[in-house]
Amino acid sequence: MGDTHIQQGPGPEHGLFSLAELPPPLITGLAARAVELFHDGTAHDRPLAGRAVGLLFARPSTRTRTAFTVAALRLGAAPVPYGPADLHLAGGEPAGDTGRALGSMLDVLVARTPGPLDDLRDLSRQGRLPVVNAQTPEEHPSQGVSDLATLALSFGDLTGLRVLYAGEGNGTAVALAHALATVPRARVTFATPAGYGLPEEDLRAAERRAAAVGATVGQIHDLCAAPREVDVVCTTRWRTAAARHADPAWREAFRPFHVSEGLLSRWPRASFMHDLPAQRGDEVEGRVLDGPRSLVWTQAAMKLYAAMAVLEWITGPGD
Structure with missing residues (x-):
């Protein structure tokens, strides 16, 4: 019988945590791409088709939550929404444990949390999952x-x-x-x-x-x-x-x-x-x-x- 256990360990963190960590050409490139999409929202080939985007908003959000939800849909992804009490993070589960589970199912996680930002880094490392900081007390990079x-x-x-x-x-x-x-x-x-x-x-x-x-x-x-x-x-x-x-x-x-x-x-x-x-x-x-x-x-x-x-x-x- 083959090994059916998932035993992956942590990987390097990956995502948008702080603009201070991105090279300047990437920041200006993202802004330029946003302008292109503003002029033509169909100027893409649905690059997220078949992917699942988790949307964890543990704090109130009108524009950012709606923006990332609609962005995922327009790019072809299936958004998976979570409210502040929907995950066991709210009950004290370590961010790393949550990350390992989510990483086996999601392709990216967008998260707004009360902090700290290091929790999002831990989610990314443990789940080998790209994470977008949709606002923590430290920064709102998007x-x-x-x-x-x-x-x-x-x-x-x-x-x-x-x-x-x-x-x-x-x-x-x-x-x-x-x-x-x-x-x-x-x-x-x-x-x-x-x-x-x-x-x-x-x-x-x-x-x-x-x-x-x-x-x-x-x-x-x-x-x-x-x-x-x-x-x-x-x-x-x-x-x-x-x-x-x-x-x-x-x-x-x-x-x-x-x-x-x-x-x-x-x-x-x-x-x-x-x-x-x-x-x-x-x-x-x-x-x-x-x-x-x-x-x-x-x-x-x-x-x-x-x-x-x-x-x-x-x-x-x-x-």
Whole structure:
């Protein structure tokens, strides 16, 4: 009788965990591919036909979950959805054990979890399974691809682009820093409340990558020090501040970073971006979010095409 036991051990991790780990040409290539798919969503030969894509969303998601589900369908795959309590991870099963089981059945796993990111790496290693980080507290890398694609769609050549991000240095900001650090001669400024900035390690990594292409990535804690010339103003929801910090007056620290029409008037030609969901009246004024300079709804639509580009790459030949 032959050996019928599956005894595979862990393999190397594989997937999209952080944009900091991807070579710059791959990041810009994914963004360019997303733009191609935005213009023609049928510009592919259903490369995931016959494959199964697991979609684990242990935290709320509107755009990212829908984007990856529809992306899997359009590329020919069968999506397998999991909610926050559907897997035994919720009951304490080690991520590695879950990974070994899922890896014998799925072709790729897309996961949004409360963290840590190392759990997704463990799922990938133990299951020998490509894993896409669809947001952990550390980073939201597919959002970074989507944002870079939105900018490329709107501005064309991004060389020398000037970007101001106002708000919390959370996982969306981290992904944006790593994405924009690949743009030659870009000037990127993160304006964050003191104590709510980008993690030092991520900021330094983005600075080093930016320097290689003549770009700059920096951080300030007072919008009075913002650049005089800006092409794009970005923000994101203040969703993690209260959870991460015990200061009951945290909103007061954030109030100066509210993107109002008055603030945006400092840069009369600048576009506006927000990854959504938005809390009108907190991080952004409603008339800015819905105004003529807003790229927000294009940015939301681009998430589908960024998801398609990521799935196409991660399951492609040699990956």
